[in-house]
Amino acid sequence: MSLVAGVLAVQGNVSEHAQALARAGAAYDTGIEVREVRSSGVVPDCDLLCMPGGESTTISRLVHGEGIAPEIREHVERGKPLLATCAGLIVAGRGSDDRVETLGLLDAEVERNAFGRQVDSFETNLDVAGLDEPFPAVFIRAPAVVDAGCEVLATVDDRSVAVRQGPIVGTAFHPELTDDPRLHRLALLESPSVTP
Ligand SMILES: NC(=O)CC[C@H](N)C(=O)O
Numbered sequence: 001m002s003l004v005a006g007v008l009a010v011q012g013n014v015s016e017h018a019q020a021l022a023r024a025g026a027a028y029d030t031g032i033e034v035r036e037v038r039s040s041g042v043v044p045d046c047d048l049l050c051m052p053g054g055e056s057t058t059i060s061r062l063v064h065g066e067g068i069a070p071e072i073r074e075h076v077e078r079g080k081p082l083l084a085t086c087a088g089l090i091v092a093g094r095g096s097d098d099r100v101e102t103l104g105l106l107d108a109e110v111e112r113n114a115f116g117r118q119v120d121s122f123e124t125n126l127d128v129a130g131l132d133e134p135f136p137a138v139f140i141r142a143p144a145v146v147d148a149g150c151e152v153l154a155t156v157d158d159r160s161v162a163v164r165q166g167p168i169v170g171t172a173f174h175p176e177l178t179d180d181p182r183l184h185r186l187a188l189l190e191s192p193s194v195t196p
Helices: 014-026 056-064 069-079 086-092 184-187
Strands: 002-008 031-037 048-051 080-084 108-111 121-126 135-139 143-150 153-158 161-166 168-171
Touching: 002 014, 014 031, 014 048, 014 184, 048 069, 048 086, 048 184, 056 069, 056 080, 056 086, 069 080, 080 086, 080 184, 086 108, 086 168, 121 153, 135 153, 143 153, 168 184
Parallel strands: 002 031, 002 048, 048 080, 080 168
Antiparallel strands: 108 143, 121 135, 143 161, 153 161, 161 168
C-alpha cells in the first residue's frame, strides 16, 4: 500500500521529516509519498501530517494566512494522524503566548523556550511511553507542556515533552533529527486510521 504524507513546509526541517518518514515506512514495506504543504488544497489528500519545528510565530501566521489551518483541523477531526514537533507542538496546543495564534488541537498549554537560554540545545535518552528502549531526543530552544489535559508520553525534569491526544502526537524535541524512526512510526504509521 502507499500513503500520502504531508509535511508543512512553511518553515522548519522539511527534508528531515521526509527522510524520517521514508525510514519509518521502509520498516513496514509501506510506500510513502511526501508532499510539501505550502498552501491550501494539499492537506485534504494526505493520510498523515507532520508539523515541523521552526519559529512558531511565523508558522502560525502562515498556517492561518494560507487557509491551511481549517484543513489541519479537519484532518484530525477525521481521525488522521498528525505529528507536531517543537514549534509545531506550540502551534497545535493552546497557547500561552499572544504572538502565536495556536490551533488549539491539543488540550495542552505549551510554554515557548521552556528550558531557558543556558540550555538552548541538548540531547538526552528519553523514556517514551509506547517505546521499548529510550529515544535519542534532540531539544533545540524547546518548549514544554506546562498544563496537559491529554496523555503525557514523556517528561524531562517533571516537564511534559511528549503528549498524545487522539490522532495527534506532539513532541518538544525533534525526532526527525535522528536516524531513529520509532517516533514517526508510533505517531503516524501505528495510528488506528492507518493500517500499514
Ligand atoms: N526548534 C524549534 O522549533 C524552536 C521553537 C521556537 N523556540 C519557538 O518558540 O517557536
